[in-house]
Structures are given as C-alpha cells and as structure tokens.
Amino acid sequence: MSEGNTAGSGRKPRLDRARVLSAALELVDEEGLEALTMRRLGQRLGRDPMSLYRYAENRSALLDGLTELVLGQLTVPHGMDWQATLRGAAHDMRRLALLHPNVVPLLMTRPLSTPLGLRPHGTVRPLEQILALLIDAGFTPAAALHVYRAFYAFLYGHLLNELQELVANPDESDAVLRLGLYHLPAKEFPRLRALAPVLADYDGARELDEGLGILLSGLAAALTATDK
Amino acid sequence: MSEGNTAGSGRKPRLDRARVLSAALELVDEEGLEALTMRRLGQRLGRDPMSLYRYAENRSALLDGLTELVLGQLTVPHGMDWQATLRGAAHDMRRLALLHPNVVPLLMTRPLSTPLGLRPHGTVRPLEQILALLIDAGFTPAAALHVYRAFYAFLYGHLLNELQELVANPDESDAVLRLGLYHLPAKEFPRLRALAPVLADYDGARELDEGLGILLSGLAAALTATDK
DNA sequence: CCCCTGAAGTCTACAATGTAGGCATACGGG
DNA sequence: CCCGTATGCCTACATTGTAGACTTCAGGGG
Known part of the structure; x- marks a missing residue:
C-alpha cells in the first residue's frame, strides 16, 4: 500500500x-x-x-502558466505567402484547441485580465511573429495590426463556435438529441430545430478555412486600396 | 445598529x-x-x-442567469436589410459588453459547457431571430446558419480583442505605460513595441464595423454564387 | 571528514467558500 | 380562524487557497 x-x-x-x-x-x-x-x-x-x-506564486499564476504552455506550442509556418501562413497558424491553433478543449476558456479569457506587456512572453510571441510576417509582406505596421486583429478575432470566435458543438453527447449523431434541442419549444424556435440535420454534420476545419478565405481576401482588397 | x-x-x-x-x-x-x-x-x-x-439551484446556475439577463437585453433591430440588421445587432452586443465588461468572460465561455437546447431560452432567442431574418432575406436555412456562424465568430472574437485594450490603467493615454509594454524585451518584440502609438488610439466601433463590412459582403458574394 | 548554509519540501493552521438538512415563520385559501 | 405550503434562516461540514514556521537535504569550504 x-x-x-x-x-x-x-x-x-x-x-x-x-x-x-x-x-x-x-x-x-x-x-x-x-x-x-x-x-x-x-x-x-x-x-x-x-x-x-x-x-x-498562486493558483491564478498557474492558470497563466497553462495558457503559456499551450500557446507556446503554436507554430507559425515559414516560407509561404502571408495568407497561407495565417491559414496555417489558424489551423495549428485549432489543433491545439481540440487537443486541449478544457483549456480553451483560459485561452479566451485570461488575456482579458492581463495587460499585453504583463502576459507570459510565450503567449505574446505569436503576435510579434505575425506582425513581422505582415510587415515583411509589405503592410504598414498599422495595417498589419488591423489584419492581425481581424484574423485573431475570427479565429478565436470560430473556436468558441466550434467547441460548442462538441458539448454534451459527442457520441450521439442525431443533433436533436446530442444538443438537447428537444428542450426548445417548437413554436418559439422553429428554424433552429429545423436545422438539426445541418447542425449534425459540422465541419469545423472547412468552416474555419472558408471564413478565413473571405476575411483575408477582403482585408487584402480593402487595404491595398488604401495604405498597405 | x-x-x-x-x-x-x-x-x-x-x-x-x-x-x-x-x-x-x-x-x-x-x-x-x-x-x-x-x-x-x-x-x-x-x-x-x-x-x-x-x-x-447553485452558483453555476446563477452565472447562467447572469448571461441570460445580459443577453436578454440584446435587441435585434427591425425593418432593414439583413446586413444592416446584423450590424445593428453587433453594435448592440458591443454596447452590452462595454456596459458589463466583467460579465464578458461568462458570455464567451458559458456556452462551451451547455448544449444548445439546455441554455436559457433568452440566450438562444437572438440566434433564432437572426436565422429567421436571414431565411426571410432569401438564404437557404443551411446558408443562413453559415452566415450566422461567421457573424457570431467575428463579433465575439472582436469583443475579446477590444476588451483587452481596456485592461490595466484605463486613464493612462500612453500605450507603453497603459499596457505595460516596457516589460517586453525590446530585442524580442520590436514591432509590437513600435506599435504603441497605434495601440493607443483604438477605435473599437470602427474596427468592428469595418471587419463586419468585409465579412458580410464577402459572405454575400460567396453564397449568392452557390446556393443562397 | 564535518558542518553550515540556503534551497526544496512539508506541516499546521485558518479564513472563506458552496451547499446539505432541518427548522421557523408568514401568507393565503378553506 | 386554522392549517398547509412557500419562503427564509440557522447550523454544520467538507473543500478550497494560502500564510508562516519547521524539517530535510545537497553540496561546498574548513
């Protein structure tokens, strides 16, 4: 014993x-x-x-350490044009999120209570890398920041979206059951309930990729028009 | 006494x-x-x-109640085309987030642990409303869902972004000080530190609006091309 | 070889938290 | 008026983070 x-x-x-x-x-x-x-x-x-x-130091610092440990594993790929690089980074971030779904709430909310300069350096490094990438690709620093922000926003939002679909009975294929949709009064939520089959086969990688495609090409167009 | x-x-x-x-x-x-x-x-x-x-019931249910209370105040405007409606809803959501910044972590993460059908109805209603709006505007239900998801992702991600800028010394106008950027080694984070002035005057509403503009028009184009 | 110094790890203790279970009490309908 | 039921309260307990003092131990200078 x-x-x-x-x-x-x-x-x-x-x-x-x-x-x-x-x-x-x-x-x-x-x-x-x-x-x-x-x-x-x-x-x-x-x-x-x-x-x-x-x-x-304390439990809160431990949580920060966790986000650092996970974000430190994010790899921003090399040697491609900026759009492909961002796509690659996004998919790697997605991989990490799916690998550690329980840490995702920390990744999303820790930064809300820690000013940029005080965050674990490992969590700020991707930002610096991507800024460098964009600036090297010809963007103004200010424009680079805008691109990064839009990219980051869509990526993080997408992850919030996608991880919601994993909740509940992940082994149940019927979305009505898996998501507990039968709890929603049919009169009040008709469209949502009708979407059950569509909800059932959600392809996160593809949704991420398509959204990014729209966003990045749109950004490129909008910015070359002005100051890129 | x-x-x-x-x-x-x-x-x-x-x-x-x-x-x-x-x-x-x-x-x-x-x-x-x-x-x-x-x-x-x-x-x-x-x-x-x-x-x-x-x-x-318990503390966790109380937190759910909080998100319900806040999200219940979200108003999706009427009588405009779908893009304007979404924009309006996004700005109203932003208003709520800025009004109750401490609740934002809940808004972002609560859904991660609650399947769609079990969430407080007040928090699901905006989803139903927006689906209805998009379907009435001529979108396929499936396409409407895609639009909603992209919209939601960017919106939530943007709020995460924007609320990070409020952290720390909100009354300090110099970004280097306000965000504690002087803690970042200059050799390792040159671009980020150089961006201090840009970080200093962040216009959240505008950033949200521009991002949405790109995303929504891109979505419209992509979807009318196929099945809208 | 011994001892001594600092770091690494441990023990004890405490205040704060969520919440179960039982009791008091006030209110509204017969 | 009386009684049942909803509302609120009290006590009690297990669990948490963490301060502060103690113990153990490695390893380097005499």
Whole structure:
C-alpha cells in the first residue's frame, strides 16, 4: 500500500516548473478545469500541495502558466505567402484547441485580465511573429495590426463556435438529441430545430478555412486600396 | 445598529428571481466576478445566503442567469436589410459588453459547457431571430446558419480583442505605460513595441464595423454564387 | 571528514467558500 | 380562524487557497 502517489511510477525526481505545468495540463485535460486544485495537483506529483508555490506564486499564476504552455506550442509556418501562413497558424491553433478543449476558456479569457506587456512572453510571441510576417509582406505596421486583429478575432470566435458543438453527447449523431434541442419549444424556435440535420454534420476545419478565405481576401482588397 | 443590511434602503421587499439576478449583476459590475459569492450576494440583498438557492439551484446556475439577463437585453433591430440588421445587432452586443465588461468572460465561455437546447431560452432567442431574418432575406436555412456562424465568430472574437485594450490603467493615454509594454524585451518584440502609438488610439466601433463590412459582403458574394 | 548554509519540501493552521438538512415563520385559501 | 405550503434562516461540514514556521537535504569550504 505504501503511499498516495496516484501517478505511481516515477519516484520524486525533483520538482521543476515545466514538470508542474505539464502535470497541471494533464490533470485539466483529463478532468477539467475544476479539478485543477493545488491539492489534487500536489497529489498527482506525489508532493505536498505547498511545494507548488515555489513554482507558481498562486493558483491564478498557474492558470497563466497553462495558457503559456499551450500557446507556446503554436507554430507559425515559414516560407509561404502571408495568407497561407495565417491559414496555417489558424489551423495549428485549432489543433491545439481540440487537443486541449478544457483549456480553451483560459485561452479566451485570461488575456482579458492581463495587460499585453504583463502576459507570459510565450503567449505574446505569436503576435510579434505575425506582425513581422505582415510587415515583411509589405503592410504598414498599422495595417498589419488591423489584419492581425481581424484574423485573431475570427479565429478565436470560430473556436468558441466550434467547441460548442462538441458539448454534451459527442457520441450521439442525431443533433436533436446530442444538443438537447428537444428542450426548445417548437413554436418559439422553429428554424433552429429545423436545422438539426445541418447542425449534425459540422465541419469545423472547412468552416474555419472558408471564413478565413473571405476575411483575408477582403482585408487584402480593402487595404491595398488604401495604405498597405 | 439593528442589522447587516449593507444595501441599506429597501426593507425586505420579498425576494424574486429577477431581483436576485439584477443584484448579482450589480455586484459583478462593481466588483468583478470573484466578488459574486453566495454570501456577498445574500448580504447585499439583506437576506441569508441560503435563500438564494430558492431562485438559483447553485452558483453555476446563477452565472447562467447572469448571461441570460445580459443577453436578454440584446435587441435585434427591425425593418432593414439583413446586413444592416446584423450590424445593428453587433453594435448592440458591443454596447452590452462595454456596459458589463466583467460579465464578458461568462458570455464567451458559458456556452462551451451547455448544449444548445439546455441554455436559457433568452440566450438562444437572438440566434433564432437572426436565422429567421436571414431565411426571410432569401438564404437557404443551411446558408443562413453559415452566415450566422461567421457573424457570431467575428463579433465575439472582436469583443475579446477590444476588451483587452481596456485592461490595466484605463486613464493612462500612453500605450507603453497603459499596457505595460516596457516589460517586453525590446530585442524580442520590436514591432509590437513600435506599435504603441497605434495601440493607443483604438477605435473599437470602427474596427468592428469595418471587419463586419468585409465579412458580410464577402459572405454575400460567396453564397449568392452557390446556393443562397 | 564535518558542518553550515540556503534551497526544496512539508506541516499546521485558518479564513472563506458552496451547499446539505432541518427548522421557523408568514401568507393565503378553506 | 386554522392549517398547509412557500419562503427564509440557522447550523454544520467538507473543500478550497494560502500564510508562516519547521524539517530535510545537497553540496561546498574548513
């Protein structure tokens, strides 16, 4: 019986920020954000909860660390024209979101409470990279910022959209059941209910791609007209 | 001395779901989401915390109630063409977000954990209204859904974007200071830091409007080409 | 080899939170 | 007037984040 090391295998290989964060990420991936408590995380690492404070100041900083860990894995591709690059980055971001759906709320809302300059550098780097890309492609810095913002907005919004479709019974193919649509009074929500079949086969990658296509080409047109 | 009724004025005018929710909204508006605890809310209403459970099952349901209360105030305008209507709705949504910035994280993330059919009806109604609008404007139901999704994505993403600019010292006009940009190493983030002046005068309404213009006209073009 | 210093980890303790379960009380219909 | 039901309150508890003091331990200078 010995002791409560849930993870079991490795024996006390000296803690370390990266180790803490990735354990936290595993925990959140497996059991959701609520499960990420200092005590549970300590237990999973076979350590006293209090040890964590050597590596994370407080729980909120731990959450920031999580977003940093995930966003740090985002790769902005090289050697293509700017539109293809942005598309590539968007799809990679989508991949990360689907890989860690429970972290998505953090990705969306953490920045709301942290000014740009104080965010973990890893989370700001993609912004810098993309600005560089756009400026090298000939955009004015100000125009580059506009493009980035529109891109970011649509991307993040799309992810919010897409992850809603995963909710509930992911193994149920009938959208009426899967999304609990039968709870909506038919008189009040006729169009929505009629859309059940369409809701049933949602293709996130494609929807993202088409939206981006429209947005990016539109931006290119609008901006070349003025100051690009 | 009497008792701990912080709100002071009114004396026990019988509780009621609407009263509870709007007190919760005030509390969140004034002191942020963290301040919304059962005890604080009870105190503000001059009631025992436990009374709240008559009107809100649990804290999570209270948060859902908040999003419902705010989204219920969204008005989708009438009597214009579909693009103008969507624009109008977007600006009204923006108004609500700026009015209740602390609730925005809820608006963005609550739907992620609640299937469509189980959401408070007030939060689904705008979706139905907009679908109706688009279908009446001649779109296929499926096409209407696509338009709605792109619209919603950009709108929500834009709000995430815009609310980040409010963070930190809202009364400081210098963006370097206001956003803490001096914390970013100049070698690693040159473009971003150079953009400080542009970041300083951000016009959210305009940015929203221009993005929407591009997106909506692009959508119209793409869809009339196929099945609108 | 020993001891000493700082870091790494742990223990104890506390205030705050959500909420279950039982009780009081006030109100409205017979 | 009386009683049943909805409304509100009280007590109690398990769980959380985290402060502060203590322990353990690695490793480097005498």
